[in-house]
Amino acid sequence: MESVQAIKQRFGIIGNNIALNRSIEKSIQVAPTDISVLVSGESGVGKESLPKIIHSLSHRKHNKYIAVNCGAIPEGTIDSELFGHEKGAFTGASQARDGYFQVADGGTIFLDEVGELPLTTQVRLLRVLENGEFIRVGSSKVQKTNVRIVAATNVNMHEAIQKNKFREDLYYRLSTIEIHLPPLRDRKDDIHLLFRKFASDFATKYKMPTVRLTSSAQQMLENCHWPGNIRQLKNVAEQISVLEKERELDADRLREYIPKTSNLPSVIKAEKAKNDFSNEREILYKVLFDMKSDLNDLKKLTLELLSNGNTEKVKDEQENLIKKIYGKTKESQDTEDDFDERLEVLQIPEKSSIEEDEDEISIERASSYDFAEDVEEEETLSLQEKEVELIKKSLERYHGKRKPAAEELGISERTLYRKIKQYDL
Numbered sequence: 001m002e003s004v005q006a007i008k009q010r011f012g013i014i015g016n017n018i019a020l021n022r023s024i025e026k027s028i029q030v031a032p033t034d035i036s037v038l039v040s041g042e043s044g045v046g047k048e049s050l051p052k053i054i055h056s057l058s059h060r061k062h063n064k065y066i067a068v069n070c071g072a073i074p075e076g077t078i079d080s081e082l083f084g085h086e087k088g089a090f091t092g093a094s095q096a097r098d099g100y101f102q103v104a105d106g107g108t109i110f111l112d113e114v115g116e117l118p119l120t121t122q123v124r125l126l127r128v129l130e131n132g133e134f135i136r137v138g139s140s141k142v143q144k145t146n147v148r149i150v151a152a153t154n155v156n157m158h159e160a161i162q163k164n165k166f167r168e169d170l171y172y173r174l175s176t177i178e179i180h181l182p183p184l185r186d187r188k189d190d191i192h193l194l195f196r197k198f199a200s201d202f203a204t205k206y207k208m209p210t211v212r213l214t215s216s217a218q219q220m221l222e223n224c225h226w227p228g229n230i231r232q233l234k235n236v237a238e239q240i241s242v243l244e245k246e247r248e249l250d251a252d253r254l255r256e257y258i259p260k261t262s263n264l265p266s267v268i269k270a271e272k273a274k275n276d277f278s279n280e281r282e283i284l285y286k287v288l289f290d291m292k293s294d295l296n297d298l299k300k301l302t303l304e305l306l307s308n309g310n311t312e313k314v315k316d317e318q319e320n321l322i323k324k325i326y327g328k329t330k331e332s333q334d335t336e337d338d339f340d341e342r343l344e345v346l347q348i349p350e351k352s353s354i355e356e357d358e359d360e361i362s363i364e365r366a367s368s369y370d371f372a373e374d375v376e377e378e379e380t381l382s383l384q385e386k387e388v389e390l391i392k393k394s395l396e397r398y399h400g401k402r403k404p405a406a407e408e409l410g411i412s413e414r415t416l417y418r419k420i421k422q423y424d425l
């Protein structure tokens with residue numbers, strides 16, 4: 001049997017933490033069997049290596065290893081991806097297709113983020129686990145497969161079961177053996193070791209001298225909370241490697257790169273963040289909607305002005321608009337000059353000046369239409385930017401945890417997951 005040390009070397013796993021060693025040892029022990037394994041642990045703790053170790057030390061190693069990210073596949077196609085479909089099973093199914101469970105026959109399937117599986121898919125999965133049977137979408141023929149399943153999750157499965165999001169019977173089937181990877185903050189002894197390895201790798205990659213830490217900086221690194229775990233430490237090492245001119249960092253320099261933790265109790269912090277956030281969001285939306293409604297009024301007025309000869313009516317409209325924008329009417333103005341100045345700000349041509357030059361009308365009209373289209377495009381863009389911004393903020397507040405972030409944003413976790421992928425966040 002290969003030693004833990006040899007496996008770590010083979011899979012590029014750094015660290016000597018006892019719990020880490022224990023989880024690798026467990027993977028080695030369970031590999032030759034066909035037992036289902038559930039790997040659990042926070043995001044970024046290194047869960048992805050363990051299913052690979054298990055597969056490569058099993059009798060299945062010459063057959064396929066397929067990693068499926070259950071959270072990334074849209075709910076509507078996940079059954080077909082996993083179990084295949086018949087020709088004509090749904091609109092667009094012009095060909096029959098083999099699913100992963102058929103392709104990986106004799107091999108291993110890694111179901112990453114298994115907690116994201118829709119309930120209907122969970123039923124199908126349970127059947128595969130119980131007797132190796134599955135049915136393609138749009139078929140009634142039962143097929144057989146021999147697949148070993150390793151699953152991973154960064155969510156609390158007991159909570160998911162309580163909320164009826166995950167079937168309890170499936171959970172017990174999947175987690176015959178559970179291997180837990182501890183968060184980085186519980187592996188303090190490995191933090192500097194990991195940093196040194198990452199710093200040396202990035203130095204090679206970017207052809208720069210390796211960054212080093214003074215002992216105070218090292219201590220700071222070790223006492224950090226690391227909500228994003230090793231992935232986050234790796235990112236920090238990369239940023240420092242690229243950005244720092246001085247290749248030895250003290251605690252003061254390092255502080256700028258590491259995640260900030262405040263002393264507020266976490267419950268209060270979360271509550272405060274939530275309030276700040278919803279206020280901020282409400283204000284943003286309000287500003288956007290107000291802008292849009294002002295813009296529509298402006299468009300209407302411009303059109304009216306250009307096509308309608310009723311100057312009095314247009315004047316009234318102008319006043320209304322100004323009242324809306326500045327919160328004042330002509331009567332309540334401090335001075336008439338002030339009011340006229342504001343009229344100019346709007347730069348709406350008076351009917352008489354339009355009449356003077358017919359050519360100008362068409363130019364004005366054409367450009368006012370273009371303007372409206374531009375603004376609409378910009379609005380869409382800025383809405384998208386705002387969306388990205390809101391998602392980023394929410395993820396930051398919850399240290400990358402999608403579940404509370406999705407709750408706060410009022411969207412499903414699956415939607416949030418896809419938006420993260422879509423915007424490459």
Ligand SMILES: Nc1ncnc2c1ncn2[C@@H]1O[C@H](COP(=O)(O)OP(=O)(O)OP(=O)(O)O)[C@@H](O)[C@H]1O
Binds near residue numbers: 043044231
């Ligand atoms: N012990 C380790 N030594 C070296 N690199 C590691 C170690 N653990 C994790 N990493 C690196 O950290 C990053 C995150 O690891 P991984 O993708 O396995 O996280 P994960 O637990 O699957 O997280 P998520 O739940 O977000 O998918 C990867 O780049 C991985 O190579």
Ligand SMILES: [Mg+2]
Binds near residue numbers: 047048112
């Ligand atoms: Mg992962």
